Amino acid sequence: MTRILFFGRVSDAAGCSEITTEIPRELRTVGDVRDWLAARDDALAPVILSPTVRAAVDRVFCSGDADLVVDAEEIAFMSPLSGG
Amino acid sequence: MTRILFFGRVSDAAGCSEITTEIPRELRTVGDVRDWLAARDDALAPVILSPTVRAAVDRVFCSGDADLVVDAEEIAFMSPLSGG
Amino acid sequence: MRVTVKDASFSVDAELSNFSQARTDSVGALATFVGYCRSESATGGVESLHLDHYPGFTEVEVARLARAVVERHHLIDLLVVHRTGAVTPREPIVLVAALAEHRAEALAAVAELMDYLKTDAPFWKREMNGGQSRWIEPTEADRARRAARGD
């Protein structure tokens, strides 16, 4: 099972801040997970596919959508960060 | 009578922080006063003639040595300012 | 270096006083920044701000940004306190304080860390007003300042 976390505007679009799910084994990259989530949820689709939404896998920022998610325990999707 | 004030390194060279004196009427500019003070005091001369030493007449910074000192009550000579 | 991320009000006076009192004789400069919640934003009134974060990740990322600034500016010490949760107008959101030998280092460090926090720290801010919530994302100016700093 993998925890998928949604932050910022992504959580609004997902309607929740977190889901725990079995990710199909054929999904190998962050980009694959985005596409899979988009296909499951029309409201989430435009947001999760936005290039401004960054991902982190097991608490490490991804450098791009080709980053691997195999055996990930936690994948986070984040709208633009804004501290301070 | 005019008060002439010396600040910073100028006061060291003058050996005091202030003199009160009658300035000869023919001295019309700040440059004239510098030359007059330099002629009176060999130790003060190189310092008071330095272009890094700024002057103020009646508590207004001079823009240059041509500024007038006629009827001045207070003339200050200041080595480079350094607050903060 | 001390970095705190917390879901509770903090006293800027107390934090700064503790931090600056522990300084050494070689400290010539203290620069600080405090960001407060305002009662008005670009889009209207603000009843409160709500700051979400990513527990276990935000703390690590803020510490990483802070450490980079300490090294780049040869700081003697650095303090960061950042709120999460509900923040009401006049409350502090963030406090950054840098101790250095000289002023240029302390001032540059604080400005730089604030730029990084605005765009690179995992926080998400919502303005709450009249039951409505609006996400606040970095402005063009924030992004431009961050871009000017390179990577």
Added chain:
Amino acid sequence: MRVTVKDASFSVDAELSNFSQARTDSVGALATFVGYCRSESATGGVESLHLDHYPGFTEVEVARLARAVVERHHLIDLLVVHRTGAVTPREPIVLVAALAEHRAEALAAVAELMDYLKTDAPFWKREMNGGQSRWIEPTEADRARRAARGD
């Protein structure tokens, strides 16, 4: 705006606390700088600093520099406290604090005012050590920063 030039120790904590507590709801940013007397300088140990000033002129000039910074950066309020007389290591020499709506204004104002104070405010600083006194004048870096700001 409050500008104080005084020949007595002051409490940074108390000054900052008073200043920041009087802020309005529109304040989003507080930037501060404190310059401390160090026990070491570029040329060796320092027993004390002695700051001379030009009574009746220094206050006016510092207020003039402060007012220009308030206007240029649209500050909501500005506090300047500057020592004269004998200052020992660890004691504060100068405190500058700026309140503004946004962080860029507050941070820029403090950095700018410090640059002006270093080269344009009528103070003269001597380091005292072992009965010797040495005048401290603006460094090349101070002059370069001031020149970069124009007039």
